[in-house]
Amino acid sequence: MRKRRENVKNHEREVRVFRHRSLVAALIIVLMAGAIVSRLVYLQVIEHDVFITRSDNNRMRVEPLPPRRGLIYDRHGKLLAENRPTYNLTIVRERVDDLDTTLQRLVDILDLPEDEVETFRERSRQRQRPYQPALLISDLTEDQIARLAVNRYLLSGVEVEAQLMRYYPDPIVMSHVLGYVGRINAEELADLDPGNYAGTHFIGKTGIEYTYEDALHGKAGLRKVETNARGRVLRELERSPAVPGKDITLTIDSRLQHMAYDLLGGRRGAIVAIQPKTGDILAMVSAPGFDINKFVTGISYKDYRALQENLDLPLYNRAVRGQYPPGSTVKPFEALAALQDGVVKPDDIIYDPGYFQLPNDTRRYHNWLRWGHGRVDLERALEVSNNTYFYTMAYRLGIDRLSAFMHQFGFGEVTSLDVQGALPGLMPSREWKREKYNQVWYPGETLSAGIGQGYFMATPLQLAAATATLANHGHWVRPHLAKRVGxxxxxxxxxxTKPDVELDKARWWQDVYKGMEAVLNGSEGTARKVGAGMQYQMAAKTGTAQVFSLGQNQKYDADELTERLRDHALFIGFAPVDDPQIAIAVIVENAGGGVSGLGRELTDAWLLPDSELKDPPDTTVNEEVESIDGD
Structure with missing residues (x-):
């Protein structure tokens, strides 16, 4: 009986359980509904602005507008660097589903040569800011553009952009002055303003393009565009235009620049011409040059390797980085040092037996003319480039006073205003040798410095700047390449700017000028053939610089030497003497002589542009090799 009662259902208990469960389920449903409603309120009301912005970003995006790069002109308005329209292939990695697959498709579509494929892939992996286009190929051909257009649906994140690209009409003659632009690399990218360089793929690498990058580049702009689901632009919604870069007018005279390059005639060398009163660099040539247009789109490994391995070093800017012994071209400056320090007077006579000897020393330092010039004063010493006279001056001055005075003319220093990569050369001193080699200075080394040899080094730009200061009676004007920026x-x-060089007596300038005029006009002048028929007065000095040293009793014989062991030939000058309009420095490597005519012809071209010489100047140099005998 008791067992049957246990099997009877307890309806009241079941009702209580059902009600309890229903209440829990209803509560859960209410809580879930409340959570959903709360989430909807959060998304639709509280976060409305955020999500409407995200929604807009799915169909709209902001794109950078790179500025037009400023143009570069010569002093007469001739265009030296321009921008040409071109089409470039770019990729935004963040918008590509499968980068490797997309790159392979591009290789197949464009039918790229094997030697370009690896470079192509490297560019795709180059570090780039998020959502910024990476440049894959520059200057696409019409055939390549057509192929990309046909296969556009397969290439998400890939775009063909119309942009302006740098072009140089005179790429070889102007190579070392202008420099070139090139692709922005990872190191440069880290240092650049991300906003201002957004969308910009090129940056100035060398020369004027590098020095005035900030002015030439301009300011980037922005545009807001509407896109479809594949990211293709449908329409432009808003635009903030870019600010173009500033145009730059150089001091260079392109006619003079071309003439200077042609005068070198394929030989290795440099010519720098400066306007003394203003410091304008009229011509700055380093030969041989190279085609800078190849560097804009990215020079091939083969072409770059060929430039690097070329024995003539076309990439090397000899005008500002070539450090050469200046030879006898420093003798006018040394003469001023001797006059200023009172170790000689203009009319003092020194007897030259063909050599100079230090006290208590049997070693002879020979004049280039072995039997000597006999009685020599300051004017004749410059005219015939007498070594013995200047050995004597250097010995009397000592290296300390000589070095200090030469620094006043910029030797051993960088004095230019905006010439990228200029080197200081070397004006040796007692302290310099002690710090460099931990050795004492020897008197014989002072004699070597006195004729521009030994440790003494100068660049063609330094020689031209010093010559311009000499022409200005010591007034300094820094050499510069830009005449106008915007x-x-x-x-x-x-x-x-360096302080002016001041002398105790102003007439000493004229004393030195007379000796330099005699170089071209004197009966014994080392370049007297070049001075024949000159229609203006020019002050000049020739020089030679040794490539290797001769032994004590050896004599220089150019015919017995290989071409690259022959002496360098140098020339400095300014004209007209009474109102200097141009100062020139010329160096031709391993020429031995024959460069004075180059300086004369370039000066004629500047001072007498409309005249024609009936009898072209003899470009041979009479000066013998000014060697230092000894080890």
Whole structure:
């Protein structure tokens, strides 16, 4: 009986359980519904602005507008660097589903040669800011553009962009002045303003393009566009235009630049011409040059390797980085040092037996003319480039006073305003040798410095700048390449200009000028053939610089030497003497002689542009090799 009762259902208990469970389920449903409603309120009301922005970003995006790069002109308005329209292939990695697959498709579509495929892939992996286009190929051909258009549906994240690309009409003659632009690399990318360089693929690498990068580049702009689901642009919604870069007018005279390059005639060398009163660099040539247009789109490994391995070093800017012994071209400056320090007077006579000897020393330092010039004063010493006279001056001055005075003319220093990569050369001193080699200075080394040899080194730009200062009676104007940047004129005085060179007696300038005029006009002048028929007065000095040293009793014989062991030939000059309009420095490597005519012809071209010489100047040099005998 008791067992049957246990099997009877307890309806009241079941009702209580059902009600309890229903209440729990209803509560869960209410809580879930409340959570959903709360989430909807959060998304639709509280976060409305955030998500409407995200929604817009799915159909709209902001794209950078790279600025037009400023143009570069010569002093007469001739275009030296321009921008040409071109089409470039770019990729935004973040918008590509499968980068490797997309790259392979591009290789197949464009039918790229094997030697370009690896470079192509490297560019795709180059570090880039998020959502910024990476440049894959520059200057696409019409055939390549057509192929990409047909296969566009397969290439998400890939775009063909119309942009302006740098082009140089005179790529070889102007190579070392202008420099070139090239692709922005990872190191440069880390240092650049991400906003201002957004969408920009090129940056100035060398020369004027590098020095005035900030002015030439301009300011980037922006545009807002509407896109479809594949990221293709449908329409432009808003635009903030880019600010173009500033145009730059150089001091260079392209006619003179071309003439200087042609005068070198394929030989290795450099010519620099400066306007003394303003510091304008009229011509700055380093030969041989190279085609800078190849560097804009990215020079091939084969072509770059060929330039690097070329024995003539076309990439090397001899005008500003070539450090050569200046030879006898420093003798006018040494003469001024001797006059200023009172170790000689203009009319003092020194007897030259063909050599100079230090006291208590049997070693002879020979004059280039073995039997000597006999009685020599300052004017004749410059005219015939007498070594013995200047050995004597150097010995009397000592290296300390000689070095200090030469520094006043910029030797051993960088004095230019905006010439990228200029080197200081070397004006040796007692302290310099002690710090460099931990050795004492020897008197014989002072004699070597006295004729521009030994440790003494100068660049062609330094020689031209020193010559311009000499022409200005010691007044310094820093050499510069930019004449105008945008609307701003670049004119002296310039900051950090060296103090003027001051002499106790102003007539000493004329004493040195007379000796330099005699180089061209004197009966014994080392370049007297070049001075024949000159229509203006020019002050000049020739020189030679040794490539290797001769033994004590050896005599220089160019015919017995290989071409690259022969002496370098140098020339400096300015004209007209009474109102200098141009100062020139010339160096031709391993020429031995024959460069004075180059300086004369370039000066004629500047001072007498409309005249024609009936009898072209003899370009041979009479000066013998000014060697230092000894080990």
């Amino acid at each position: 609307d701003e004129a670049i004119e002296p005085p310039f900051a950090d």
